[in-house]
Amino acid sequence: MAPTLSKIQKIVIGVAISSTVVDTRKRRKKRSLWAEEIYKQRKRFTPLTMIKVLRSKHFRTYLRMNEECFSQLLSMVRPFIQKQNTILREAVSAEERLIATFRFLSSGCSYTDLMFNTAISPQLLSQIIPETCIAIYKCLKDYIKMPSTTEEWIEVSSDFESKWNFNHCVGAIDGKHIAIKKPPDSGSLFYNYKKFFSVILLAVVNANYEFIYIHVGTNGCVSDSSVLQKTKFYEKLMEDGLNLPSPSTLTNSKITAPYVFVGDSAFALDKNIMKPFPLKNIAHDKRIFNYRLSRARRVVENAFGILSSRFRIFRRAISIDIDNVNTIVLVSCALHNYLSRNN
Structure with a gap:
């Protein structure tokens, strides 16, 4: 028969584990900031402000499409990319997610460079852009x-x-x-x-x-x-x-x-x-x-x-995870057909 632990041994092991957890919590550094100031003031630096100013001939240059196509795409993908606000923070809107994705495709900049245009952290952009690309392709794959x-x-x-x-x-x-x-x-x-x-x-x-x-x-x-x-x-x-x-x-x-x-x-x-x-x-x-x-x-x-x-992203080496490269290419080809017919 396999040896069993006595009650005293179980108590000693439990105390040791609990003390280790407490020591680990004590050693953790306290956060000096919950979020950087640029992310807290996203409404001030959001690309939505830029879009309101660019409702002219520069809108096409900024997003590689006219306002009508952008509005139509936004209405199609909104159910797939819209997130709910929480008690802790306000979610990035569907419009901001779509603008960030189009800017990434049209400019070919890195997530770090895109952070200064969207006031969204590179870590969050690495999640937003692949998710939005998948949603766009679901809506446009028939093209x-x-x-x-x-x-x-x-x-x-x-x-x-x-x-x-x-x-x-x-x-x-x-x-x-x-x-x-x-x-x-x-x-x-x-x-x-x-x-x-x-x-x-x-x-x-x-x-x-x-x-x-x-x-x-x-x-x-x-x-x-x-x-x-x-x-x-x-x-x-x-x-x-x-x-x-x-x-x-x-x-x-x-x-x-x-x-x-x-x-x-x-x-x-x-x-x-x-x-x-x-x-x-x-x-x-x-x-x-x-x-x-x-x-x-x-x-x-x-x-x-x-x-x-x-989509200028194809004029330089795409520096993202290889699993997301295929998604970028698929959605770019679908957008190419969509814009060729509607833009």
């Missing part, structure tokens, strides 16, 4: 939608033909390296051929610079072609599960051709993936084809440029 019917794919193809003079194109594919701060204990896993740490954003874009499919999170040392082959989009494409239109004759021609996605030379050639001819010893006709394909393919490059111009 990133891939066509599901043959008629919708034909409509995308007609846009490419009318705007970029390339027939039977249903999307442009490319990858973008999102610069990040090196994750701890990651070695060279996220180190890419461009000599910086990154995660890859793989996107399919329509003729209007809108993302219709995105995949983000793959470490930067992987090639774009390898990323594509691991996506559900590629699986459906290989299994003919995207409901693409059947091959038909080209405009002003008798040639029958399939509907294709266009990409650069990094991708593998397939019946539904078109890439340019190699440039070595290229004939005149092939050079013309490469030029036409480039007109359609550069749409995805332009979309990436508009995204990084609107």
Whole structure:
């Protein structure tokens, strides 16, 4: 039988534990301040004051959108980010949370720099911004939608033909390296051929610079072609599960051709993936084809440029937790589509 403690031993152990707890409490330093003065006077330094002054042409520069779009987004995400006040302190309002998130995305500044613009501590900002981004993406995720019917794919193809003079194109594919701060204990896993740490954003874009499919999170040392082959989009494409239109004759021609996605030379050639001819010893006709394909393919490059111009966070290494980088990229792409249609 296992030995049992006597009543006296239990009493002695209990007294020792209680005395240790009391000594620990005594050794704790008393707080000199419950909160710093800048946080106590948040109403005075709040960005809401700045917003009231900027209700003019500078509003778009400050938040990368007009007042109508901001009000609409605020009404959509308010139920998800609104917090209740307590006896101890007043909660940060939903409007302040949304403004802080947009300023973080549009300026690319750190939490410490953003503290001086919002009068919110960096520790609280590290909680507010990911939570708000998740709420925004829940409301706007339907803006990133891939066509599901043959008629919708034909409509995308007609846009490419009318705007970029390339027939039977249903999307442009490319990858973008999102610069990040090196994750701890990651070695060279996220180190890419461009000599910086990154995660890859793989996107399919329509003729209007809108993302219709995105995949983000793959470490930067992987090639774009390898990323594509691991996506559900590629699986459906290989299994003919995207409901693409059947091959038909080209405009002003008798040639029958399939509907294709266009990409650069990094991708593998397939019946539904078109890439340019190699440039070595290229004939005149092939050079013309490469030029036409480039007109359609550069749409995805332009979309990436508009995204990084609107949200300057992509113009420097994102120095936040790697788990939140994907959320930042997803919500930025959803906001890009939303603002492209409504702003």
